[in-house]
Amino acid sequence: MNIQAMAQEIPPEGEHSLEGIDFIISGDQYLTFLLADEQYAVDILCVEEIRSWEKPTIIPNAPLCIKGVINMRGVIVPIVDLRIKFHVGEAVYLDTTVVIVLTYQSEDKSRTIGFVVDAVSDVLNVEEQEIKPAPAFGGSVAQQFIEGLINNDTNIVTLLNVAQLQQIERHAS
Amino acid sequence: MSVDLSQFIPSFLEESFEGLALMEAGLLNLHPGDNETIHSIFRAAHSIKGGAGTFGFNNVTEFTHLVETLLDEMRDGRREVSSSDIEILLESVDCIRLLIEAARDEQSYDKEKVAKTSTRLSETLANHPSTSNATLRNDESVNNHSPGVDSTISDAPKDEGALSEAPVKNQYNINFIPELSLAKTGNDPLFLFSALAELGELTVFASTAELPALTDIDAQELYLHWNILLNSTASIADIAEIFEWVEDECVLDITLIEEAQIKTESHQDLILGNNPEVSLSNNESPAEKIVEVSSETTLSLASENQIEVPAVNNSTIEKEAITSKPKSKADAGSIRVGVDKVDSLINLVGELVITQSMLSELGNDFDISKVERLTNGLEQLLQNTKELQESVMRIRMLPISFAFNRFPRLVHDLAIKTGKEIELIIKGEQTELDKTVMEQIGDPLTHLVRNAADHGIESQEVRLENGKAVKGVISLDAYHQGGNIVIEISDDGAGINPEVIFKKAVEKGLIDSSVTLTDAQTYDLLFEPGFSTAAAITDISGRGVGMDVVKRNIQALGGRIQVDSVIGKGSTFKVNLPLTLAILDGQLVRVGTEVYIIPLIAIVESLQIDDKLINRVSGDMVLYRLREDNVPIIPLYQIFNLKAEKKDLHNALLVVVEADGQKVGLLVDDLLAQQQVVIKSLKDNYQQVDGVSGATILGDGSVAMILDISGIIHMALERAQQTQTLSSYSVA
Numbered sequence: 001m002n003i004q005a006m007a008q009e010i011p012p013e014g015e016h017s018l019e020g021i022d023f024i025i026s027g028d029q030y031l032t033f034l035l036a037d038e039q040y041a042v043d044i045l046c047v048e049e050i051r052s053w054e055k056p057t058i059i060p061n062a063p064l065c066i067k068g069v070i071n072m073r074g075v076i077v078p079i080v081d082l083r084i085k086f087h088v089g090e091a092v093y094l095d096t097t098v099v100i101v102l103t104y105q106s107e108d109k110s111r112t113i114g115f116v117v118d119a120v121s122d123v124l125n126v127e128e129q130e131i132k133p134a135p136a137f138g139g140s141v142a143q144q145f146i147e148g149l150i151n152n153d154t155n156i157v158t159l160l161n162v163a164q165l166q167q168i169e170r171h172a173s
Numbered sequence: 174m175s176v177d178l179s180q181f182i183p184s185f186l187e188e189s190f191e192g193l194a195l196m197e198a199g200l201l202n203l204h205p206g207d208n209e210t211i212h213s214i215f216r217a218a219h220s221i222k223g224g225a226g227t228f229g230f231n232n233v234t235e236f237t238h239l240v241e242t243l244l245d246e247m248r249d250g251r252r253e254v255s256s257s258d259i260e261i262l263l264e265s266v267d268c269i270r271l272l273i274e275a276a277r278d279e280q281s282y283d284k285e286k287v288a289k290t291s292t293r294l295s296e297t298l299a300n301h302p303s304t305s306n307a308t309l310r311n312d313e314s315v316n317n318h319s320p321g322v323d324s325t326i327s328d329a330p331k332d333e334g335a336l337s338e339a340p341v342k343n344q345y346n347i348n349f350i351p352e353l354s355l356a357k358t359g360n361d362p363l364f365l366f367s368a369l370a371e372l373g374e375l376t377v378f379a380s381t382a383e384l385p386a387l388t389d390i391d392a393q394e395l396y397l398h399w400n401i402l403l404n405s406t407a408s409i410a411d412i413a414e415i416f417e418w419v420e421d422e423c424v425l426d427i428t429l430i431e432e433a434q435i436k437t438e439s440h441q442d443l444i445l446g447n448n449p450e451v452s453l454s455n456n457e458s459p460a461e462k463i464v465e466v467s468s469e470t471t472l473s474l475a476s477e478n479q480i481e482v483p484a485v486n487n488s489t490i491e492k493e494a495i496t497s498k499p500k501s502k503a504d505a506g507s508i509r510v511g512v513d514k515v516d517s518l519i520n521l522v523g524e525l526v527i528t529q530s531m532l533s534e535l536g537n538d539f540d541i542s543k544v545e546r547l548t549n550g551l552e553q554l555l556q557n558t559k560e561l562q563e564s565v566m567r568i569r570m571l572p573i574s575f576a577f578n579r580f581p582r583l584v585h586d587l588a589i590k591t592g593k594e595i596e597l598i599i600k601g602e603q604t605e606l607d608k609t610v611m612e613q614i615g616d617p618l619t620h621l622v623r624n625a626a627d628h629g630i631e632s633q634e635v636r637l638e639n640g641k642a643v644k645g646v647i648s649l650d651a652y653h654q655g656g657n658i659v660i661e662i663s664d665d666g667a668g669i670n671p672e673v674i675f676k677k678a679v680e681k682g683l684i685d686s687s688v689t690l691t692d693a694q695t696y697d698l699l700f701e702p703g704f705s706t707a708a709a710i711t712d713i714s715g716r717g718v719g720m721d722v723v724k725r726n727i728q729a730l731g732g733r734i735q736v737d738s739v740i741g742k743g744s745t746f747k748v749n750l751p752l753t754l755a756i757l758d759g760q761l762v763r764v765g766t767e768v769y770i771i772p773l774i775a776i777v778e779s780l781q782i783d784d785k786l787i788n789r790v791s792g793d794m795v796l797y798r799l800r801e802d803n804v805p806i807i808p809l810y811q812i813f814n815l816k817a818e819k820k821d822l823h824n825a826l827l828v829v830v831e832a833d834g835q836k837v838g839l840l841v842d843d844l845l846a847q848q849q850v851v852i853k854s855l856k857d858n859y860q861q862v863d864g865v866s867g868a869t870i871l872g873d874g875s876v877a878m879i880l881d882i883s884g885i886i887h888m889a890l891e892r893a894q895q896t897q898t899l900s901s902y903s904v905a
Contacts, residue, residue, distance in 0.1 A: 057876040058767055059855075059862055060813035069859065071870045078859040112858050 027127040030150070032157055033100060033117040035082055036089025039157040040117070041124060041150060046102045046162045048112060050120055053097040067116065070099075077101060081116040087140035089118060104166040111166045124157065126150050131159060178228055182277075185224045189273050192217035194578060196266050200259050201581045208248070214262075215244040221269065223418070226368065230276045233269060236287065239294045240265045246298075260589075261297055263582070264290050342373070344430035345412060347401040351423040353394040360419045362399065368415045373405025402430075508608055510568050518564045525557045566756070569609070573651045573660070574602035576615050580622055584647060587626040593633060595626055598648040606651075606658050610730055610750055614660070617723040621662045621746050622647065624720075629666035629744060639741065641665070654749075657732075657774070663745035669738040671695040696736035697834040700724035728832075728883070731757070731774065749774070757852055759869075759879065761845035762828060765815045768877045769841075770850055770869060775882045777829040777836060779844055782822050794893075797827065797838050804829055807889045808840040812864060818842055832883035839885070852879065864888050 030041040049072075056068030056079045065084040069076050079099060083089045099114040131148040147161040199214040218241045225233035240262065246252035268290045275282035347369075351362065369375050380398040390396070403412065412427050413420070532550045535543060577599050588595040606614075630636075630645035637643060650661040671692050678698045679686045690698075702721040727734050731751045738744035751757065751774065759770035760779070778799075786798040787806075796803040806827065810817030819825055819842055827838040850869035855862055866881035 057868075057878065058813075058815070059859070060815075060864055060878070062862070069855070069868060069876050071874055071876045074853075074870065076853050076855060076858060076868050076870075076876055109857075 027125045027130075030124045030126055030157075030159065031100070031120065032122045032124055032152075033098075034119045034121055035086060035117055038088055039121065039152070039155050040082075041157045041159045042100070042102060042162055042165075044123060046104055048101040048103045051099045051101060051114070052095075053093050053099055053116065055093075070114065072101065072112070072114075075112060077112050077114050079114040079116060083116065083118070086145075091116075102162055102166065104162050106163065106166075113166055115165070124150065124152060126159075134158070182228055185228055186273060186277050189221045189224060190270070192221050193266055193270050193273075197263065197582050198578075200263050200266065201585055203254060203259055207254075211244060211248050211254070215241065215248050218244055221273075225273075225276075227364065230273070232287075233272045233276060236265070236272060236291055237269055239291060239298065240269070243294060243298055258297065261290070261293055263585075265294060342404055342406055345401075345403045345405065345409070346426075346428050346430055347399075347403060347412065348426040348428075349399045349401060349416070349423060350425075351395050351398070351419065353396065355419060355422050356395045357393055358422060360422070362395070362397075365415055365419070366399075366401070369401065369403055369412070372407040372411065372415075373403055375404075376402040378402075508568065508571070514564065514567055518561070518568070521557060521561045521564055525554075525561060528553045528557055566607075567605075569607050570605035571608050571611055572603045573606050573611065573658070574599075576606075576611050576618060577602050577649055577651075579615070579619070580649060583619065583622060584626055587623065591627060591630075591632075593626070593630050594644040595630055596644050596646050598646060599650075600648065601651040604651040604653060604658060606750070607755075610658075613726060613730055614748070614750065617726045617748070618649075618660065618662065620720070620723050621748075622649070625662055625664040625666070625744075625746075629664035631667050635667075658750050660748040660750065661745055662748070663743060665743040668740040668742055669696065669699070669736065669744050670740050674698050693735070694834065696738065699736060700734070700834075731772065733774070755852060756849050757869075757879065758847070759850045760828070760847050761871075761877070762809075762826075762839075762841040763843040763845055764809045764813070764841055765817045767813075767815060768845065768871065768875075769809070770877055770879045771828055771830060771839070772866075772879065772882070773847065775830045775832055777831050779826065779828045782825050782827050784823055787822055795822070799829060799836070799838075802836055804836050804838045805889070806838045806840055807885065809885075810840070812885060812888050812892070830882045832886055835886055837882075837886055837889070839880075850877075850879065 029044040031044045031047055032039050032041045034040075051072075054070060056070045058068045059066060059078070062068070065081050067079040067081050069078050071077075081091050083091050093116075096119055097116060098118075098120055099116055100120065101112060101114045103110055103112045131150055134143070134146045134149050136143065141158065145160055145164050147159040150157040150159055195217045196214045199210045199217070203210050203214070218237055222234050222237040222241055225231075225237065243252070243258065243262065247254055247258070252258070268287045271282045271287065349362075349365075351360075355362070366375065366377055378400040380400065381396070383398065384390075384396045405412075409427050409429070413425075416423070416425050419425075528550060532547075532554065535547055535550060539547070580599070581597055584595050584597040587593075625647045630647065631639070631641075633643050636645065645665060647662070647664045650663075652659055671690075674695050675684075675690065675698075678684045678695075678701070683698060683701050684690075700720045700723070702719065724734055727748055727750070733749050735747045735749070736744065737747065757770075758773040760773055760776055762769050762771055780799075782797065788796045788798060788803070790796055795806045797806050798804075806822070808817070808820070809815070810820070822840070826841050826844055828841055828844070829836060829838050831837075850871075852867045853869055855865065855868050862878075864881055864884045865878045866884070867879045868876050869879055871877050
């Protein structure tokens with residue numbers, strides 16, 4: 001089967017599934033997730049893994065949004081509840097509650113942090129020009145964490161800046 | 174030359190530092206007539222010189238040459254070993270180290286010091302050796318070394334017109350007939366010629382007479398012979414020295430041309446008649462070919478030669494002394510590991526693999542009847558893992574002699590500076606310690622030894638007055654105790670007077686004069702910042718590193734320090750260190766739903782609270798009476814803002830811990846197991862947490878925090894202060 005020939009037959013937009021294989025035409029991929037009924041997205045390349053919620057070990061005197069640390073294959077990973085951090089929805093922990101573990105490599109070091117969200121929903125292919133700047137009207141999510149907005153059908157997805165999210169000091173304060 | 178020599182520089186440096194350590198140790202133990210020691214010092218110097226020459230560290234070569242000359246005179250019995258000579262040689266060792274370090278870091282060095290030492294060296298050399306039957310050859314060698322002296326300090330201020338005698342140029346004829354296998358043993362004639370060229374004007378004639386037909390040539394054999402004419406001020410001994418490494422593998426004939434004129438001329442005619450001239454600048458000759466082919470062997474063998482060749486010349490016992498000497502390396506990130514340790518690792522991994530395959534086979538086709546085999550297998554796995562862990566930890570372990578090695582010299586220097594006679598006794602230097610701990614314990618130990626020599630040991634007069642031996646004794650001892658290593662630094666000096674310390678501390682405002690302290694508590698004041706008992710700050714101590722820094726460094730390693738002293742008899746500093754930084758013995762405790770780990774080393778005792786011993790004093794501060802001590806109770810749940818199941822003190826469990834000389838009782842809900850835990854950093858993915866030094870993963874895969882006792886005490890203090898401020902506001 002000539003995959004390239006098949007890829008050419010596919011219309012040049014969007015995401016298509018063929019026998020379970022996704023053909024990506026262009027743009028970057030983003031993982032979207034839900035906090036209450038709001039949609040958010042992060043760069044999928046930063047996603048280390050998606051785990052189900054387990055009760056972490058409490059860090060003494062940590063801010064409310066930092067739930068504690070877990071052991072991820074021998075690595076101590078702090079857990080931040082984005083719902084508390086962003087003041088969106090209620091911080092309830094159900095079977096569907098998941099933790100998205102993100103790793104971000106900055107110049108000098110890499111940092112791995114888990115983020116509690118209500119549910120993971122989809123993977124989006126987005127061209128760079130489709131990312132719109134967020135209006136400065138300011139919801140409860142601090143402007144620095146927002147990279148931009150993406151229109152997805154009738155929904156608006158908030159694209160988060162992973163580099164900023166990984167600045168644990170910002171959560172601590 | 175097609176081979177990159179620089180890749181061998183690290184091993185040269187390493188061996189040079191070892192050689193220097195050997196020289197230093199030898200010099201400190203040197204006494205007249207001890208030829209073996211002089212030999213070994215000489216060989217170490219010679220190896221350094223040879224290696225430095227190969228790698229082009231010319232200043233090292235030149236300087237070391239002077240040292241070597243002096244040692245040579247001692248070796249031949251032409252010069253008696255005097256203490257002033259030893260001092261100069263020790264200084265020279267420092268200079269060589271300086272030069273090599275400068276070469277390593279490609280930085281400049283203290284030229285003045287090197288120049289001064291080299292001047293002193295050459296002055297010593299210029300003085301006629303004290304032995305009366307100084308031979309003619311002896312004088313000659315002194316004279317002939319003068320140019321070497323000159324060039325040594327060529328990059329330093331020239332301040333010696335001392336070299337009055339004009340050097341005489343001699344013409345030498347050198348007949349060099351190497352064996353066929355010379356190149357295979359890693360020697361390269363080209364290096365020899367380059368070294369000769371440094372001595373003076375050089376003309377080399379190659380004889381191709383023995384060269385077989387091209388089809389018969391073995392490219393690795395050396396078929397050439399050489400006849401060399403050298404115009405130089407150097408002595409025959411100097412020339413012979415260049416050939417020292419190859420002297421067993423060649424026929425070598427060095428003659429002064431006047432003496433051997435007839436012989437040389439005839440010989441030379443014979444060679445000149447049918448031979449092409451080989452000049453050093455234009456190497457199209459077969460010599461180059463040989464070099465190309467053999468250079469890999471040459472270089473890989475070069476370092477071995479440095480050790481082996483001298484040893485062949487002398488006793489083999491000495492060779493063992495050189496090679497078995499613990500290898501130390503300054504700050505580079507590599508460890509030399511004994512082959513036995515690696516072998517045992519391989520064996521263990523083999524066993525682990527066997528166990529693993531046994532278990533997976535069992536797993537493929539498992540039914541309940543095989544449970545017993547499974548348990549056995551798991552037991553075996555546990556055993557293997559434990560042994561493997563121990564073996565891996567052992568790789569990081571080095572004998573403490575690495576840290577102790579520097580002290581003989583230090584004490585020697587201090588003794589001279591302070592005009593005291595001090596003997597250093599080192600025990601237990603084979604005690605093994607983690608490499609990281611070793612690197613960090615060096616400075617605190619140096620400080621303690623320095624203190625012992627400077628403040629501990631009294632001056633000679635005082636010692637005589639007090640009826641003690643003139644010679645003071647400082648002893649270093651290391652031994653294992655439980656999971657810790659204990660290092661004791663003791664002196665037989667004046668001892669520490671607690672009353673003096675107490676007075677001083679009051680003077681400095683560190684404590685209130687009304688406090689009563691035990692002796693141990695008083696001694697602890699020594700480690701307070703801003704405390705110094707030195708009557709006068711001397712050159713030796715008072716360099717800004719105080720005992721508080723010593724204590725802080727030791728605590729940073731998870732250790733502690735204790736002082737014991739008897740007035741008039743001496744003092745002992747006892748440093749207690751964990752064997753490794755990666756693993757810690759911990760007591761697991763439970764507070765509410767959380768499990769915490771208290772480092773075992775910090776725990777004084779654990780007890781159940783007896784209600785009668787609880788005292789509420791001075792505004793609701795809760796103290797627990799532990800024998801003579803009053804221990805403040807810190808409820809962990811309060812410090813960490815947790816929900817505890819037990820908030821009243823009745824029958825509660827108290828873990829009494831000690832940090833910074835302060836005892837406190839931590840209130841916990843339950844005492845769990847004691848176990849070894851692997852320390853993981855919280856800072857990698859999170860940040861420093863107050864009261865927590867790290868985290869670990871327990872057997873069930875959950876994370877537990879390791880408590881930082883001094884941090885917790887600090888937090889409790891701050892908390893108390895806040896409460897005080899709050900209450901003072903409410904009063905106002």
